[in-house]
Amino acid sequence: MNRIKWSDLDDAATAQVLQRPVQSESASVRDAVTRIREQVAAEGDAALRALTRQFDGAELDHFEVTEAEFVAADAAVPAALRDAMREAAARIDAFHRAGIAAPYAVETAPGLRCERIQRPIGRVGLYVPAGSAPLPSTALMLTIPAGLAGCRDIILCTPPRADGQADPAVLVAARMTPGVRVFKLGGAQAIAAMAVGTESLPRCDKLFGPGNGYVDEAKRQVTQVLGGPAIDMPAGPSEVLVIADAGADAAFVAADLLSQAEHGPDSQVLLLTDSAPLLDTVLQQVQEQLARLPRADIARSALGASRAVLVDTLETAFDISNAYAPEHLILALREPQVWVDKVTSAGSIFLGDWTPEALGDYCSGSNHVLPTGGAARAWSGLSVASFQKAITVQTASREGIANAGPCAATMAHAEGLQAHARAVELRLERVRSEAAA
Secondary structure, three states: OOOEEEOOOHHHHHHOOOOOOOHHHHHHHHHHHHHHHHHHHHHHHHHHHHHHHHHHHOOOOOEOOOHHHHHHHHHHOOHHHHHHHHHHHHHHHHHHHHOOOEEEEEEEOOOOEEEEEEEEOOOEEEEEOOOOOOHHHHHHHHHHHHHHHHHEEEEEEEOOOOOOOHHHHHHHHHHHOOOOOEEEEHHHHHHHHHHOOOOOOOOOOEEOOOOOHHHHHHHHHHHOOOOEEEOOOOOOEEEEEEEEEEOOHHHHHHHHHHHOOOOOOOOOEEEEEOOOHHHHHHHHHHHHHHOOOOHHHHHHHHEEEEEEEOOOOOHHHHHHHHHHHHOOEEEEEOOOHHHHHOOOOEEEEEOOOOOHHHHHHHHHOOOOOOOOOHHHHOOOOOOOOHHHEEEEEEEOHHHHHHHHHHHHHHHHHHHHOOOHHHHHHHHHHHHHHHHHH
């Protein structure tokens, strides 16, 4: 983890410090994903079998998880883990249920009523990564809001193990939302299949979920194909940025950095602090804790592209953070709530010494599917609204057209759209004639 003094950097160096690892490999990732996407579009299930054999080492006759596989998974998951997932599910449900957007109606003029109503997206495709660490928590984060939104069809893809089975905990988590169909497919090929549909998988209207750089790039590409699906957000390799002051607990900070670094070699973690002693102690703690981690090699690889940055002031730290727009932002500060207003771009914020990012990953209740790669400048984390469409409705009575019609006609004439104006004026003339009669 590189130690850097921010004030020593020029503009080019600061840009280099804030570059994500995956951004330096974007061209090769883009080309590989294009080949996979085109192969799936051309060959359907045959391509999926070949790609699953190539990337997952699994031979599959069928992709959809059967009832017998769900039963076997339920028996394989320890009771303690099942209880923990139910506990997490209850908090996730409570948080997302509270945030469901309510329809509303406003009379914008006498006799003119405008409404906004919500409708679920018909068929949604969810991606749950596995790789070196299956993520049943992600299955909960995706399926619960999809179920609350009322989506008609919920399709979930997750990579198979070499034995051709999906991770049992992911299957149990998926089954906590009724009606979810699970397919054993991973990587860019799963995204491509859900985007175009194959003999086995139905085409989806919108795709959701995090993944590695290839999954993230596949989501970007399928949205650009004519008739392609929408996506939730750019959600690629995980990242965390910690802003810490001199009073922060160095062991806690190091643990939070490592908790994200162990996600994958393309993850990135950043520490910003105005305290040189704290920075040095955190770096020492990182090395000590790293030596005890089972996934130390993965974390060590991620730390190679990570930074510990000494800044002159905490205000500078917040300027850097807002420019970086992290997926996760931890404020290890003595009065963290005072600083929240300084944050303009972040996926999710964790306040104080006792709120590890890992709590949000599993069971605080907020969603852990968040924008990465700087997308938090304009994108939000997942919610029930992500699985819904908002539709506006308007109703004008005779009184309403009489009140608002002249405004519309005047603006239509100004834009040179005479048919627009005439559609209004015909009605105005009818209202006047009826009134005269």
